[in-house]
Amino acid sequence: MNSKIKKIAFAGNPNTGKSTLFNKLTNLKQKTSNVPGTTVELRVAQINLGGELYEIYDLPGTYSIFHRSEDEKVATQLITDKKTKPDLVLFVADAENLKRNLLYFAQLSSYKIPMVLIINREDLIHNHYSLDIERLQNELGIPVLLVSAFEKDIEQKLENCIQKNSFLLHYNFSQNKPLEFQKLVERHQKGKIDTEEISGIEEDTLFRQKKIDKLLNNVSFSIKENEKQGFNFDRYFLHPLWGYIFFFFVLYLVFQAVFTLAQWPMDLIDSGFMQISKVVGQLLPEHFISDLLTEGLIAGIAGVVIFIPQIALLFFFISILEETGYMSRIAFLMDKFLNLFGLSGKSSISLMSATACAIPAIMAARNIESKKQRLLTMMVTPFMSCSARLPVYTLLIGVMIPPSHNSWIFNSRGLALMALYLLGLFASLVGALIIQYFIKDKTPDFLVMEMPNYKKPKWRNVITNVYLKSRSFVIEAGKIIVLVSIALWFLASFAPHNEHEKIDQLATLHNLDLEETSRMKLETSYAGRIGKVIEPAIKPLGFNWQIGIAVFTSFAAREVFVGTLNTLYSIDGDEKLLQEKIQNAKRDNGKKLFSPAVLVSLLLFYAFALQCMSTLAVMYKETKSFKWPLIQFLVMTGIAYLVSFIAFQILS
Amino acid sequence: MALNKGNKKEIKQILSSNISLRLKEMGFLPGKEVEILERGILNGPILVQIEQTKLCLRLSEANLIELNP
Numbered sequence: 001m002n003s004k005i006k007k008i009a010f011a012g013n014p015n016t017g018k019s020t021l022f023n024k025l026t027n028l029k030q031k032t033s034n035v036p037g038t039t040v041e042l043r044v045a046q047i048n049l050g051g052e053l054y055e056i057y058d059l060p061g062t063y064s065i066f067h068r069s070e071d072e073k074v075a076t077q078l079i080t081d082k083k084t085k086p087d088l089v090l091f092v093a094d095a096e097n098l099k100r101n102l103l104y105f106a107q108l109s110s111y112k113i114p115m116v117l118i119i120n121r122e123d124l125i126h127n128h129y130s131l132d133i134e135r136l137q138n139e140l141g142i143p144v145l146l147v148s149a150f151e152k153d154i155e156q157k158l159e160n161c162i163q164k165n166s167f168l169l170h171y172n173f174s175q176n177k178p179l180e181f182q183k184l185v186e187r188h189q190k191g192k193i194d195t196e197e198i199s200g201i202e203e204d205t206l207f208r209q210k211k212i213d214k215l216l217n218n219v220s221f222s223i224k225e226n227e228k229q230g231f232n233f234d235r236y237f238l239h240p241l242w243g244y245i246f247f248f249f250v251l252y253l254v255f256q257a258v259f260t261l262a263q264w265p266m267d268l269i270d271s272g273f274m275q276i277s278k279v280v281g282q283l284l285p286e287h288f289i290s291d292l293l294t295e296g297l298i299a300g301i302a303g304v305v306i307f308i309p310q311i312a313l314l315f316f317f318i319s320i321l322e323e324t325g326y327m328s329r330i331a332f333l334m335d336k337f338l339n340l341f342g343l344s345g346k347s348s349i350s351l352m353s354a355t356a357c358a359i360p361a362i363m364a365a366r367n368i369e370s371k372k373q374r375l376l377t378m379m380v381t382p383f384m385s386c387s388a389r390l391p392v393y394t395l396l397i398g399v400m401i402p403p404s405h406n407s408w409i410f411n412s413r414g415l416a417l418m419a420l421y422l423l424g425l426f427a428s429l430v431g432a433l434i435i436q437y438f439i440k441d442k443t444p445d446f447l448v449m450e451m452p453n454y455k456k457p458k459w460r461n462v463i464t465n466v467y468l469k470s471r472s473f474v475i476e477a478g479k480i481i482v483l484v485s486i487a488l489w490f491l492a493s494f495a496p497h498n499e500h501e502k503i504d505q506l507a508t509l510h511n512l513d514l515e516e517t518s519r520m521k522l523e524t525s526y527a528g529r530i531g532k533v534i535e536p537a538i539k540p541l542g543f544n545w546q547i548g549i550a551v552f553t554s555f556a557a558r559e560v561f562v563g564t565l566n567t568l569y570s571i572d573g574d575e576k577l578l579q580e581k582i583q584n585a586k587r588d589n590g591k592k593l594f595s596p597a598v599l600v601s602l603l604l605f606y607a608f609a610l611q612c613m614s615t616l617a618v619m620y621k622e623t624k625s626f627k628w629p630l631i632q633f634l635v636m637t638g639i640a641y642l643v644s645f646i647a648f649q650i651l652s
Numbered sequence: 653m654a655l656n657k658g659n660k661k662e663i664k665q666i667l668s669s670n671i672s673l674r675l676k677e678m679g680f681l682p683g684k685e686v687e688i689l690e691r692g693i694l695n696g697p698i699l700v701q702i703e704q705t706k707l708c709l710r711l712s713e714a715n716l717i718e719l720n721p
Contacts, residue, residue, distance in 0.1 A: 063677050064674075066673065066677075068674055097705050100678065198673070202672070202673055205673065328708075335696060336694055345697070444670055447708065447709055447710045448674060452706075
């Protein structure tokens with residue numbers, strides 16, 4: 001039995017339904033994995049067909065073998081590199097745009113890799129022209145599959161393709177010898193093309209396009225004149241006035257929906273974990289291990305799980321925007337405005353996704369062709385308020401502003417929250433404006449892009465997308481959060497020199513109450529000592545050593561802030577709501593700790609500081625260097641300190 | 653170049669630039685007919701149609717496409 005794992009790659013233009021086919025074939029077995037020899041991640045799945053193992057890749061949509069963006073480079077490299085070459089390419093072409101789609105196909109044919117041509121959305125062909133599939137198969141010498149989005153047995157068809165014998169094209173699309181062409185592509189990948197070679201490439205492209213025209217003329221004929229399809233949505237969605245009104249309305253809806261809909265499951269999760277913690281605490285004997293479990297581990301896990309409703313909802317809405325094709329309209333609407341700040345219309349996808357989590361948002365910048373715009377987008381994306389900041393905002397705003405009885409449109413807490421989100425947007429734009437002068441790359445930026453026809457979102461794609469993105473958040477960020485929570489618990493529960501035992505003795509001696517004892521224990525613990533060391537640096541911001549501990553730990557991940565405060569204020573075992581406890585928290589000198597000035601200062605700090613190891617890790621992977629994540633960290637945290645400082649000094 | 657909504661013009665040639673290849677790869681080829689569908693506000697991008705594909709591009713990019721009058 002052949003034990004080698006066969007490699008299959010889905011390739012094709014963007015918007016051809018490639019990913020839908022990939023999802024259908026692989027269900028949820030897909031992961032994102034590193035392409036060997038690079039630092040880039042692709043969607044891969046391993047499936048078992050008829051006893052043989054296959055590795056299936058979903059490559060990013062590509063228009064041409066001469067890549068323009070990072071996405072396209074990755075796709076092409078995987079196919080052309082001898083080390084990573086697939087055993088079979090499933091080329092997916094869109095029936096609507098067959099001519100243009102086949103350019104990449106024609107280029108790949110110079111690589112002598114077995115291919116199958118899958119023409120997607122045949123339901124559209126019948127509207128415009130008729131295609132002689134058999135004749136096309138004969139001309140090309142490879143299997144040609146005509147599929148529709150609505151078919152039920154696509155998996156079967158795809159599996160058959162994969163398991164059958166594979167064929168090489170015998171149709172010649174090029175006048176260049178394959179090896180010469182391959183060398184040309186290789187040089188282009190390395191960036192070593194001179195002007196003479198560029199005209200050579202243009203000549204080659206033109207030749208292939210002519211051959212494609214000839215081929216299609218032989219196997220198809222028009223049955224209807226070019227008819228515009230369906231209702232002209234773009235007349236309204238791209239309208240100079242209504243287009244923008246609709247867009248802001250969509251933003252508002254999503255914002256509202258996420259915060260109201262997410263509240264209920266979040267409360268459920270919150271109380272659910274509190275119950276679990278209680279029960280575990282009662283079941284286990286009185287010992288520090290049980291405390292570790294309830295106050296360290298379970299609290300840490302709760303801190304991650306509670307995010308899932310909100311992140312999932314945001315990814316859900318963003319996914320729908322992408323699936324329907326509306327996302328490219330957003331790029332159209334926002335291009336001119338974003339250009340003012342040095343960004344591209346395509347940056348809007350990253351900026352919007354960042355409200356869920358900066359990590360997939362930074363990766364989304366791969367579709368931006370210009371190196372400079374891509375880097376700029378990645379650098380400023382973390383300024384957008386991500387889900388992790390939300391618990392911090394919610395807690396602090398909750399303390400600062402009493403619940404109002406206004407209608408939910410003018411709720412003052414809601415307004416404060418929105419103000420913080422707008423602040424994030426403002427920071428990313430101004431940040432881009434400034435940082436652009438520090439990026440020296442000169443590759444030109446361009447917007448030329450396809451506007452796919454509007455289509456109904458494929459729910460399977462949406463759900464798969466949401467599941468995968470949420471899962472990667474839980475696993476990646478979750479690991480860090482739980483570890484930090486546990487580490488923090490240790491630091492806060494133990495002290496050197498038997499300090500805690502001494503305090504216990506003092507307590508019985510002087511009859512001190514629980515709150516006083518807890519406070520003293522915290523101060524002498526390892527965590528407390530670290531806090532005291534940082535205190536002088538953060539005093540100008542209004543923070544004391546307790547806040548210092550929380551800010552320090554949340555540099556790993558922002559949401560740890562709330563968990564830390566919980567740990568700091570509940571080691572005493574008291575169960576009052578965290579918000580209440582914070583309201584009553586006092587400084588060492590007896591004055592109220594969380595005064596309005598401190599709250600504002602803290603909020604602003606969290607708005608601007610880069611407190612997420614996962615973000616730094618992704619930046620490193622995407623920029624392949626330490627330089628940019630380091631700059632990003634220093635700049636963002638520096639700004640946070642400055643703004644916080646100014647705010648506190650003015651307000652107090 | 654009159655780029656009014658609804659205009660249909662034939663492409664004469666693509667002026668040489670570092671994005672001419674990409675324009676050609678996307679379907680902007682001499683002899684093809686381009687229809688202007690929408691214009692963005694304030695010199696923003698425009699939406700055009702070539703054969704069955706809708707594409708958007710900035711005015712600066714559109715200026716690289718010479719049309720027959």
